[in-house]
Amino acid sequence: MYTFLRILTALVIVAVVALLAFIFWPVQTTGPQTELPADYQVPEGAAEYAMQLSDCAACHTAEGGERFAGGRAIESPMGVIYSSNITPDPETGIGGVTLDQFRAALYDGIGKQGEHLYPAMPYANYRKLTEADVRALYAYFMDEVPPVQNEVRAPEMDFPFDQRWGIRAWKWVALSKAGFTPEFDNEQLDRGAYLVEGPGHCGACHSPRNTFFAQDGYTAANDRFLTGGEIGGWYAPDLRDPGSAPQKWTAEQLAHWLRTGRNNHAGVSGEMQLVVGESLQFLTDEDVAAMVAYLRHIGTDGPAPETPPTRPETPGETEALLASADPDMDLGARLYLDNCNACHFVDGLGADEVFPELDGNSLVNAPGGTGLIHVILDGTELPSTEIRPMRLRSMRPV
Ligand code: HEC
Numbered sequence: 001m002y003t004f005l006r007i008l009t010a011l012v013i014v015a016v017v018a019l020l021a022f023i024f025w026p027v028q029t030t031g032p033q034t035e036l037p038a039d040y041q042v043p044e045g046a047a048e049y050a051m052q053l054s055d056c057a058a059c060h061t062a063e064g065g066e067r068f069a070g071g072r073a074i075e076s077p078m079g080v081i082y083s084s085n086i087t088p089d090p091e092t093g094i095g096g097v098t099l100d101q102f103r104a105a106l107y108d109g110i111g112k113q114g115e116h117l118y119p120a121m122p123y124a125n126y127r128k129l130t131e132a133d134v135r136a137l138y139a140y141f142m143d144e145v146p147p148v149q150n151e152v153r154a155p156e157m158d159f160p161f162d163q164r165w166g167i168r169a170w171k172w173v174a175l176s177k178a179g180f181t182p183e184f185d186n187e188q189l190d191r192g193a194y195l196v197e198g199p200g201h202c203g204a205c206h207s208p209r210n211t212f213f214a215q216d217g218y219t220a221a222n223d224r225f226l227t228g229g230e231i232g233g234w235y236a237p238d239l240r241d242p243g244s245a246p247q248k249w250t251a252e253q254l255a256h257w258l259r260t261g262r263n264n265h266a267g268v269s270g271e272m273q274l275v276v277g278e279s280l281q282f283l284t285d286e287d288v289a290a291m292v293a294y295l296r297h298i299g300t301d302g303p304a305p306e307t308p309p310t311r312p313e314t315p316g317e318t319e320a321l322l323a324s325a326d327p328d329m330d331l332g333a334r335l336y337l338d339n340c341n342a343c344h345f346v347d348g349l350g351a352d353e354v355f356p357e358l359d360g361n362s363l364v365n366a367p368g369g370t371g372l373i374h375v376i377l378d379g380t381e382l383p384s385t386e387i388r389p390m391r392l393r394s395m396r397p398v
């Protein structure tokens with residue numbers, strides 16, 4: 001009995017020590033993935049471009065708030081997280097943060113106080129950033145962004161998710177190896193892979209989540225990568241299925257959509273609008289072409305065909321029904337004729353770059369239809385971009 005108690009006490013002590021070590025033992029942070037020369041200078045223009053590629057503005061700017069001063073509320077099933085102030089303000093922002101600390105935020109999700117950051121900050125993807133891009137981002141936030149004093153609200157998470165040390169355990173099961181490994185032996189495809197998997201963090205929204213609520217796959221080698229996810233009540237569609245936009249549109253149509261948020265098929269809505277507005281519209285021709293080539297290459301049925309199949313000439317059943325304007329039509333069809341037909345037409349094809357095509361539209365066909373409901377109830381507005389500097393708003397039906 002006595003021995004048993006001794007063993008039990010010893011086990012309890014070991015468990016408590018292990019837990020304390022787990023909570024308080026300093027985390028080993030990831031170093032630079034490539035060595036740069038000691039006198040390395042960030043090339044002219046590279047600082048801002050790295051920020052645009054990685055879309056930092058979308059999350060770190062609150063609606064109506066100062067740029068990068070944080071405070072944007074990010075909803076999660078476990079509570080609300082507010083993005084940090086990443087202007088170089090020494091008190092409320094990241095002024096005084098060293099390059100190593102900054103890299104630790106991007107690679108390991110460690111904040112300036114050494115705290116574990118919630119994965120709403122997409123470090124799971126930024127772990128792939130090259131050292132040149134990390135340096136460029138650091139230069140941008142330290143030298144090109146004006147400091148703004150803005151104290152950001154603390155996260156409002158339910159127990160046990162309010163315990164930041166729990167994130168450490170999550171990182172063990174969720175994070176992949178740091179650094180980017182070229183997969184294709186083709187310069188353009190590898191550049192596209194880097195942009196999509198790393199800075200573009202497309203998988204953060206467009207990939208499903210596994211049981212640990214981690215992104216299921218970080219590269220195209222995983223066949224669940226980019227096969228659709230959910231974000232803030234919007235479905236971010238599959239980008240690899242044969243019927244998906246990158247696989248059924250031409251390369252030119254996809255490139256145009258990524259840059260302007262519109263083409264002759266679809267408009268951009270919901271969570272994707274900031275991606276186009278704050279990031280993709282600024283990409284160089286070569287980078288958009290690389291992203292497009294990669295997305296078209298990784299289809300689940302193999303690379304997308306050069307020319308997509310054309311539509312049949314004869315009107316489909318739905319189009320024929322709507323054109324007949326039969327008074328006995330279902331309520332849904334009648335409501336469409338009364339409220340939507342004026343712009344989207346009986347064939348659902350709309351008008352190029354103005355009224356999106358609804359036939360085959362991924363938002364209309366998304367599981368659950370929540371995106372479609374958002375658009376019907378609240379309308380949607382295409383962002384103004386450099387190439388298409390105009391706004392178009394869908395009417396909120398009365
Ligand atoms: C999808 C949203 C999102 C994007 C995109 C994003 N962040 Fe964050 N970031 C957050 C959130 C949310 C936090 C706060 C997390 C927390 O409190 O645990 C954060 C925290 C940080 C921190 C820690 C600040 C501190 O006080 O220690 C840094 C640094 C940072 N982000 C830099 C960046 C940079 C640089 C980029 C672009 C390369 C970027 N973030 C892109 C959401 C985002």
Ligand code: HEC
Pocket residue numbers: 195196200201202203204205206231234235236237239244245246266267268269270271272273275291361362363371
């Ligand atoms: C913050 C979440 C988020 C991120 C990050 C994101 N997307 Fe999206 N994306 C969405 C949502 C939501 C939609 C559906 C709304 C729509 O179609 O406009 C969408 C739609 C799309 C579509 C249109 C599909 C169609 O059938 O009309 C493409 C193409 C696309 N995204 C590509 C990308 C690429 C490439 C990246 C990375 C550079 C990316 N997305 C990053 C949320 C995101």
Ligand code: HEC
Pocket residue numbers: 265266267268269336339340341342343344354355356357358361363364372375376380381382383392393394395397
């Ligand atoms: C006055 C013209 C007009 C009417 C009427 C109208 N829409 Fe639209 N709709 C637009 C425009 C313009 C857009 C592009 C704006 C955007 O996507 O941000 C759009 C976008 C959409 C989208 C998003 C498509 C995409 O690819 O992102 C859907 C879905 C949609 N409308 C459905 C409907 C439905 C359903 C109705 C009827 C209840 C309707 N619209 C009525 C003009 C209209």
